[in-house]
Amino acid sequence: xxxxxxxLALLGTFFVNAQSIKTSxxxxxxxxxxxxxxxxxxxxxxxxxKFHFPKTVPxxxxxxxxxxxxxxxxxxxxxxxxxxxxxxNDNTYSLKNSQTLSKxxxxxxxxxxxxxDTSKHKAVFSPSGxxxxxxxxxxxxxxxxxxxxxxxxxxxxxxxIKKPTGFYGTTALVxxxxxxxxxxxxxxxxxxxxxxxxxxxKPDYITFNAxxxxxxxxxxxxxxxxxxxxxxxxxxxxxxxxxxxxxxxxTNKKYAIMLYLGGLTGPQxxxxxxxxxxxxxxxxxxxxxxxxxxxxxxxxxxxxEFFHTVNPLKTxxxxxxxxxxxxxxxxQHLWMYEGGTEYFANLFQIQEGxxxxxxxxxxISDKIKxxxxxxxxxxxxxxxxxxxxxxxxxxxRNVYEKGTLLTMCLDIELRxxxxxxxxxxxxxxxxxxxxxxxxxxxxxxxxxELVSITGYxxxxxxxxxxxxxxxxxxxxEYLNMVGVEIKKQETPPMFWFIKNPEQTxxxxxxxxxxxxxSSALSAFSKSIGFKITDEVVALDxxxxxxxxxxxxxxxxxxxxxxxxxxxxxxRKNGDKTDKIDLKGKxxxxxxxxxxxxxxxxxxxxxxxxxxxxxxxxK
Numbered sequence: 001x002x003x004x005x006x007x008l009a010l011l012g013t014f015f016v017n018a019q020s021i022k023t024s025x026x027x028x029x030x031x032x033x034x035x036x037x038x039x040x041x042x043x044x045x046x047x048x049x050k051f052h053f054p055k056t057v058p059x060x061x062x063x064x065x066x067x068x069x070x071x072x073x074x075x076x077x078x079x080x081x082x083x084x085x086x087x088x089n090d091n092t093y094s095l096k097n098s099q100t101l102s103k104x105x106x107x108x109x110x111x112x113x114x115x116x117d118t119s120k121h122k123a124v125f126s127p128s129g130x131x132x133x134x135x136x137x138x139x140x141x142x143x144x145x146x147x148x149x150x151x152x153x154x155x156x157x158x159x160x161i162k163k164p165t166g167f168y169g170t171t172a173l174v175x176x177x178x179x180x181x182x183x184x185x186x187x188x189x190x191x192x193x194x195x196x197x198x199x200x201x202k203p204d205y206i207t208f209n210a211x212x213x214x215x216x217x218x219x220x221x222x223x224x225x226x227x228x229x230x231x232x233x234x235x236x237x238x239x240x241x242x243x244x245x246x247x248x249x250x251t252n253k254k255y256a257i258m259l260y261l262g263g264l265t266g267p268q269x270x271x272x273x274x275x276x277x278x279x280x281x282x283x284x285x286x287x288x289x290x291x292x293x294x295x296x297x298x299x300x301x302x303x304x305e306f307f308h309t310v311n312p313l314k315t316x317x318x319x320x321x322x323x324x325x326x327x328x329x330x331x332q333h334l335w336m337y338e339g340g341t342e343y344f345a346n347l348f349q350i351q352e353g354x355x356x357x358x359x360x361x362x363x364i365s366d367k368i369k370x371x372x373x374x375x376x377x378x379x380x381x382x383x384x385x386x387x388x389x390x391x392x393x394x395x396x397r398n399v400y401e402k403g404t405l406l407t408m409c410l411d412i413e414l415r416x417x418x419x420x421x422x423x424x425x426x427x428x429x430x431x432x433x434x435x436x437x438x439x440x441x442x443x444x445x446x447x448x449e450l451v452s453i454t455g456y457x458x459x460x461x462x463x464x465x466x467x468x469x470x471x472x473x474x475x476x477e478y479l480n481m482v483g484v485e486i487k488k489q490e491t492p493p494m495f496w497f498i499k500n501p502e503q504t505x506x507x508x509x510x511x512x513x514x515x516x517x518s519s520a521l522s523a524f525s526k527s528i529g530f531k532i533t534d535e536v537v538a539l540d541x542x543x544x545x546x547x548x549x550x551x552x553x554x555x556x557x558x559x560x561x562x563x564x565x566x567x568x569x570x571r572k573n574g575d576k577t578d579k580i581d582l583k584g585k586x587x588x589x590x591x592x593x594x595x596x597x598x599x600x601x602x603x604x605x606x607x608x609x610x611x612x613x614x615x616x617x618k
Contacts, residue, residue, distance in 0.1 A: 019042050019155070019156065020042070020155065020156040020157060020158045020186070021039060021040070021041055021042070021152070021155055021156070021157045021158070022039070022040040022158045022160065023037065023038070023039045023040075023146050023157055023158065023159050023160065023193075024037065024038045024039075024160045024161075024162065025037055025140065025145055025146075025159070025160070025161050025162070026038075026162045027138050027161060027162055027163050027164055027167070027200055028162050028163070028164055029162075030132065030134045031107075033109065033110070033113070033132055033134065034071070034107040034108060034109055034132070035107065035108050035132055035138070035145070036105065036106075036107055036108075037105070037106055037107070037108055037145055037146065038103065038104070038105050039103065039104045039105075039146070039147070040102065040103050041101060041102060041103070041104075041149070041152075042155070043099075044098065044099050044100070044101050044149075046099070046151070047096070047097045047098060047099045048094075048095070048096055048097070048098070049094070049095040049098045049101055049149055049150070050088075050092060050093070050094050050095075050149070050150040051075075051092070051093045051094075051095070051104065051147055051148070051149050051150075052067075052091055052092050052093075052147055052148055052149075052150060052325060052326045053065075053066045053067030053070060053090075053091045053092075053147040053325075054066050054067075054091065054143045054147075054194070054325040054326070055091055055325060055326055055327065055328060056325070056328050056388065057128065057143045057194055057323075057325065058194075058195075058312075058320060058323050059128070059275050059276050059277075059308070060125060060128050060275065061330070061334070061387045061388070061393075061396055062122065062125070062388070062393065062396075063388055064111075064124045064125075064128070065090045065091055066091065066111075066124075066143060066144050067089075067090040067091035067092070067147070068090040068091075069108055069109045069110070069111060069114075069130070069144065070106050070107070070108055070109075070147075071106065071107050071109065072105075072106055072107045073085075073093065073104065073105070073106035074104070074105050074106070075093075075095060075098070075101060075103075075104050076101075076102055076103040076104070076105070077098075077100035077101060077102055078100050078102040079100075083095055083098055083100075083101060084096075091326065092326060104147075108130070108132075108144065108145050109132075110129070110130040110131050110132040110139075110144075110267075111123070111124040111126075111129035111130045111131075111144060112126065112129055112130065112131040112132075112139075112267035112269055113267055115129075115267065115268065115269055115270050115271070123270065123271065124144075124271075125271040125273065125275070126262075126269045126270065126271035126272065126273070126284040127141075127271065127273050127274045127275040127281075127282045127283060127284045128141055128143075128275045128282075129141060129144065129271070130144035130145065131260070131267060133266055133267070135164065136201065136220075136222070136266070137199065137200065137201040137220045137222075137260065138198075138199070138200040138201070139197075139199050139220075139258070139260055139282065140161075140197060140198040140199065140200070141197045141275070141282060142159070142193050142194050142196055142197060142198070143194040143325075146159075146190075146193060146194075148190045148325070150326070152190075153189055153190040153191065154189045154190075155189065155190075156186060156187060156188055156189065157186070157187040157189070157190065157192075157193045158184065158185070158186055158187075159173075159184070159185045159186075159187060159193065159196075160182055160183070160184050160185075161182060161183045161184075161185075161198065161200070162181065162182050163181065163182065163183060163200055164200075165180075165181075166202060166203075167200045167201060167202065167203075168200065168201065168202070168203035168204075168205060168218070169183050169198050169199070169200045170198065170199045170200075170201075170205055170216060170217075170218025170256060170257075170258045171185075171196065171197065171198040171199070171256055171258075171280065172196065172216075172254055172255065172256035172277075172279035172280040173185040173187075173196050173198070190325075191323065194325075195277045195278050195279075196277065196279075196280070197258060197275075197277060197280060197282045198258070199218055199220065199258035199260065199282070201218070201220045204218065204219050204220070204221070204227055204228050205217060205218040205219070205228050206228040206229055206232055208232065208236065210235075210236045210239040210240050210243075211239050211240045211242070211243030211244070212243065212253075213239065213243065213252050213253060213254060213255055214253065214254040214255070215235070215239065215254070215255050215256070215257065216254075216255075216256045216257070217231060217232070217235060217256075217257045217259065218256070218257070218258050218259065219231070219259045219261065220259070220260050220261060221261045221263075221287055222261065222262075222263035222265065222266055222287060223263060223287060225261075225287055226261060226287065226291070226294070228259075230291060231259070231294065231295065231298060234295040234298060234299065235257070235298060235302075237354075238298065238299050238302070238303055238354070239255075239306075241348060241349075241352035241353075241354055242303055242306055242307070242348055242352075244352060245344070245347075245348035245351060245352055245425075245616075246307075246310065247429070248429075249310050249428070249429050249432055250309055250310065252278075252279065252309055254279055255279055255280060255281075255306065256279060256280035256281075257280065257281055257283060257302060258280065258281070258282045258283065259283045259285070259298075260282070260283065260284050260285075261285055261286065261287035261289075261294075262284065262285070262286050262287060263286075263287045263288075264287075264288070264508070268509050269284060269286075271284065272284055272285050272286060272297075273301055274301045274302060274304070274305045275305065276304075276305035276306075276308035276309075276313065277313075278309060278313050278314075281302060281305040281306065283298075283301065283302060283305075285297055285301075288508070299349065299354065300345060303345045303348065303349075304341055304342055304344075304345040307341045307344040307345055307348075308337075308341055310341075310344075310428065310432060311336060311337055311340055311341055311428065311432075312331075312333075312336075312337040313437070314432060314436055314437045315428070315431055315432045315435050315436065315441075316331070316337075316435075316440055316441075317331045317332075317333065317440055317441055317442065317443040317446065318440045318441075318442060318443060319331040319443055320440065321440035322440075328388065330384060330385055330386070330387055330388060331384060331385070331443050332381035332382075332384050332385045332443055332444070332446075332468075333381070333384060333443065333446060334380065334383070334384035334387065334399045334403060335380045335381075335384065335399070335403045335406050335407065335467050336407070336446075337399075338399035338400060338403050339380075339399050339400070339402070339403020339404050339405075339406055339407050340403070340407040340424065340428065342399075342400050342403065342404045343403075343404045343407040343408055343411070343424070344425070346360065346363050346364075346404070347360075347411075347425075347616075350614055351614065351615055351616040357598065357614060360614070361484065361596045361597075361598070362596070364405070364408065364479075364596060365594065365595055365596040367400075367401045367402075367404050367405055368401075368405060368475055368594065368596075369500065369502075369594065370401040370500075370503075371398060371401035371402040371405060373500070373503070373516075373518045373519055373520055374395050374397075374398035374401070374402065374518060375395060375398075376402070376472045377470040377471075377472065378395060378470070379467070379468055379469060379470055380399075380402070380403070380406065380466075380467045380468070381467060381468045383395050383396075383398075384399075394517065394518065397516075397518055398518075402473070405473060405475060406466060406467055406473060407424055408424075408478070409462075409466070409473055409475065409478040410424055410459070410462055411423050411424035411425075411613065412478045412479075412481055412482055412609070412613060413458065413459070413462055413478070414426075414427060414454065414456070414459070415609055415612055415613060416481055416609065417456050417458055418456075420608065420609060420612035420618055421618050422454065423612070423613070423616070425616065427450060427453065427454055430453040430454070431449065431450070431453060434449065434453060435449075447459070447460050447463045447464075447468075448460075450463070479596065480606070481606065481609055482606060482609050482610040482613050483598060483599045483602030483603075483606035483607055483609070483610040484596055484597070484598055484599065484610070485596070485597055485599055486594050486595070486596060487594070487595050487596075487597055488592055488593070488594050489592070489593045489595070490590055490591070490592050490593075491590060491591045491592075491593060492590070493561070493588035493589060493590050494556075494557055494588055494589065494590075494591070495522075495524065495556050495557070495559040495565075495586050495587075495588050496522055496556060496589075497513070497515065497521070497522055497524075497525050497530060497536060497567070498515050498519040498520060498521055498522055498525065498532075499519070499520040499521070499522055499589065499591070500519060500520070500591075503515060503516040503518075503519040506544075506546070506549070507535060508546070510535055510537075510570060511537070511543070511544050511545045511546070512535035512536055512537055512544055512570060513535065513536040513544055514535050514536075515532055517532050517533065519532060522587065522589055523587045523589060524565070524584065524586055524587040524589075527584050527585075527587060528567065528582040528583065528584035529582060530567065530569070530582055531571065533571075533572065534569040534570065534571050535569060535570040535571075536567060536568070536569055537568040537569060537570055537579065538567075538568040539552065539555065539556060539565070539566075539567055539568075540555070540565060540566055541566070541568075542555055559586045559588075560586065560588075561586060561587070561588045562585050562586060563585065563586045564583070564584075564585060564586075565583070565584060565585070565586045566581050566582070566583050567581070567582045567583075568580070568581050568582075569581075569582060598610075
């Protein structure tokens with residue numbers, strides 16, 4: 001019996017491999033910072049073939065055109081003869097009468113290097129991008145390396161990674177061979193392949209169990225400043241709190257975290273954050289960050305990605321379930337997928353005791369303030385459905401601001417209606433029980449489903465007014481229900497380049513001040529022709545650098561109304577960057593600061609609802 005069982009297993013493995021798309025990624029023979037990929041196919045069912053690379057991928061909401069990083073592509077028949085093809089666009093290749101197609105080869109450039117030159121394209125967000133640093137590290141978001149044949153997305157993939165000696169691959173996948181030279185993985189289909197990132201580097205990883213879930217954390221730190229072990233305590237505490245918060249909504253038994261820390265040498269990445277997957281997340285932060293800041297980012301950013309295991313990875317609409325990589329159709333419900341997830345990432349911290357009530361309130365206050373940089377009357381469903389279009393994409397980051405606030409207000413509304421018995425988390429739990437990873441809901445029927453599972457038609461009224469409608473959300477009204485009031489204070493007139501100075505960033509490479517592209521320009525900046533993409537080099541000859549930032553800000557605060565001012569900026573001009581002086585008379589502006597405070601004498605009803613909101617208890 002034992003011998004027969006082994007033979008059947010081998011036969012089954014052979015059958016799967018014979019019917020799968022064998023894909024090899026060669027990390028050993030890297031040439032000119034390019035990696036060779038070979039794809040071998042089972043027999044074609046159709047003579048006409050379309051081969052695609054993704055235009056965009058799940059979890060991202062931008063057009064990235066991953067095919068533009070591919071070069072030297074060749075198509076071969078089963079006798080090794082090259083086949084003629086037509087390049088339709090950056091992502092798509094067409095072949096006629098190609099029943100004999102057997103193999104495709106090509107080279108892949110990484111996206112990290114492009115982040116320094118965005119004159120032709122908007123850079124790919126780093127955590128969803130690719131990185132090739134020969135002998136150091138390879139960040140393999142598989143959607144950036146592997147394509148698919150139209151109508152063959154459901155064929156299994158056998159992924160083979162040829163790895164350099166001594167390198168370790170951090171991934172949630174299970175290696176199926178014993179070779180030190182290769183790792184081999186089998187994926188059920190193309191969607192599972194793109195859901196499975198890997199990071200290869202010299203071994204620096206830890207494995208441990210937290211909350212009943214096996215974790216692996218792999219870290220790439222270019223100077224060796226940090227080790228994986230440095231982050232274990234913080235990560236373990238976070239995961240235990242998350243698993244407790246989610247309860248039966250999360251069924252993960254394993255999870256992998258790939259933490260890439262960018263350095264002062266190598267690719268100068270700009271897109272810090274993370275990208276979610278069912279069993280893993282790829283995270284990009286900066287090595288210059290203090291450990292406390294990285295720990296905080298892990299709690300805020302990685303927890304956000306882990307909460308995506310609920311929404312939209314396991315509970316989602318048909319647009320996500322049947323994702324079209326070549327011509328993606330977007331869902332209306334970013335308010336829930338991203339806004340609701342970001343709300344969870346903050347709510348669990350107060351409910352599980354990781355932050356104080358005051359810290360939680362400050363985060364909500366910041367989100368109210370940040371949301372004012374966006375169009376507050378644009379229906380969220382319309383923005384979400386059309387997020388890939390140019391006229392809507394600048395509103396995207398509001399999903400983390402107003403999207404969070406919308407779900408907060410809905411949470412309070414539900415608790416008010418149910419006398420504290422039901423909140424947003426309870427609603428999402430019921431939604432996940434009705435639908436799941438293999439059972440999507442219809443995008444335009446979600447609100448009806450939410451009314452059905454909550455039993456409150458008022459949920460639809462809320463949705464139609466504030467999510468699908470154009471009415472600004474009355475935050476003060478909802479916060480008042482939980483014993484929180486908004487207080488306003490006017491600051492003295494001051495000089496700066498944008499209306500909200502807190503949205504100023506610092507570029508270490510250029511020693512410049514940079515600004516969030518959603519920020520509103522100050523009246524002075526508008527008067528001198530300043531652009532939000534300009535980088536401030538100097539103010540009246542006083543340059544910006546990390547050592548004198550406070551001195552620079554102090555000088556800016558000393559500027560008087562009507563004073564002659566010269567701002568030196570770096571401005572992109574096609575393929576080059578110009579340094580120019582912008583001159584004008586200073587305009588000082590007052591800023592009205594809004595802060596949230598707990599009422600000193602809330603009513604009994606307000607205090608009760610506040611307690612239920614902040615503790616999650618009924």
